[in-house]
Amino acid sequence: MGLKEQNNLQNFPGEIHSAGNSNIIVTSLDGIVNWSRANSLWPLVFGTSCCAIEMMAAGSSKHDWSRFGTEVARATPRQADLIVVAGTIVHKMAPVLKRLYEQMAEPKYVIAMGACSVSGGPFFYNSYSVVKGVDHIIPVDVYVPGCPPRPEALLYGIIKLQEKIRDKKLLKDKPSTPIIIDNTPNNG
Amino acid sequence: MDREALKNKLTEVFPDASYSENKQFIILTTTSDKITGVAETLKNNTDFRFDYLFCITGEDWLNYFIITYHLRSTHLGHELVLKAKIENREKPEIETLSHLYPTAELNEREIFEMYGIHFLHHPDLRKLLLPDEWEGFPMRKDYYDPLHIVELE
Numbered sequence: 001m002g003l004k005e006q007n008n009l010q011n012f013p014g015e016i017h018s019a020g021n022s023n024i025i026v027t028s029l030d031g032i033v034n035w036s037r038a039n040s041l042w043p044l045v046f047g048t049s050c051c052a053i054e055m056m057a058a059g060s061s062k063h064d065w066s067r068f069g070t071e072v073a074r075a076t077p078r079q080a081d082l083i084v085v086a087g088t089i090v091h092k093m094a095p096v097l098k099r100l101y102e103q104m105a106e107p108k109y110v111i112a113m114g115a116c117s118v119s120g121g122p123f124f125y126n127s128y129s130v131v132k133g134v135d136h137i138i139p140v141d142v143y144v145p146g147c148p149p150r151p152e153a154l155l156y157g158i159i160k161l162q163e164k165i166r167d168k169k170l171l172k173d174k175p176s177t178p179i180i181i182d183n184t185p186n187n188g
Numbered sequence: 189m190d191r192e193a194l195k196n197k198l199t200e201v202f203p204d205a206s207y208s209e210n211k212q213f214i215i216l217t218t219t220s221d222k223i224t225g226v227a228e229t230l231k232n233n234t235d236f237r238f239d240y241l242f243c244i245t246g247e248d249w250l251n252y253f254i255i256t257y258h259l260r261s262t263h264l265g266h267e268l269v270l271k272a273k274i275e276n277r278e279k280p281e282i283e284t285l286s287h288l289y290p291t292a293e294l295n296e297r298e299i300f301e302m303y304g305i306h307f308l309h310h311p312d313l314r315k316l317l318l319p320d321e322w323e324g325f326p327m328r329k330d331y332y333d334p335l336h337i338v339e340l341e
Contacts, residue, residue, distance in 0.1 A: 092319050129336075
């Protein structure tokens with residue numbers, strides 16, 4: 001068994017060599033930085049309606065999103081990397097959300113959770129107050145549809161975001177394209 | 189007071205008002221100019237003692253507005269729906285009930301911003317939920333906002 005397997009580091013992007021009393025790691029800068037970023041996403045405490053209940057369930061003991069490296073939720077945007085837009089955004093809330101996003105330090109990521117933040121959802125038609133999709137205000141990395149999506153769907157969205165982060169280039173970043181998660185029931 | 193007794197007493201005290209019923213409530217409909225007197229009687233008359241106003245609703249019926257007050261007596265345990273009809277759509281006005289029921293103050297502010305109905309002698313008639321710069325009354329049937337509203341065909 002190699003050192004990576006022994007230390008439960010199968011996903012570590014690089015090689016670990018034993019060298020006497022200490023070990024030597026051989027990796028790329030992209031690999032190690034993205035690995036660190038993807039495995040310590042700190043989400044912002046932000047929820048505007050029923051999706052926030054599912055997000056809290058995803059963070060609490062039963063689903064426990066810290067298993068996937070989405071650790072402590074922060075109450076200030078200055079310390080957060082990830083904002084999960086969990087719930088309806090109305091026009092009165094839009095400038096607040098924009099400010100929260102801009103207060104977050106780079107690199108920062110956005111998950112649009114639920115039908116309301118994806119497209120306006122049930123409030124798409126005939127609503128004077130609801131923003132028709134949060135991507136009118138801030139750029140979105142992963143869309144998780146559902147009304148509300150179950151915690152598993154959110155966890156899958158987080159895993160997809162981590163895959164996306166691992167794929168980034170530090171110096172010459174690829175243009176960001178959003179991931180759309182299909183969580184419709186598989187009947188086949 | 190049970191339902192029949194309350195109904196009889198109401199028709200005795202307010203013979204001019206019109207009445208209807210549903211499964212839960214007796215509904216007393218009056219006009220907007222009489223609302224203060226009716227509400228004062230309902231609150232102070234020892235047979236009614238409606239001391240708790242638990243909901244105010246606005247309704248837009250295109251030709252007229254209706255303000256609906258849900259009243260309850262915590263002493264006697266009966267409930268009543270009081271409706272006031274506002275005929276003037278161009279300049280809708282009604283007296284406030286906030287001097288009788290302080291809870292009316294916030295409810296009336298919400299109806300004011302959503303329907304543009306002015307509550308006369310209200311202590312602080314400002315917008316409640318909408319942004320301060322908002323124009324128009326979004327809960328009116330003829331409200332239209334092509335920028336924000338996607339109409340369902």
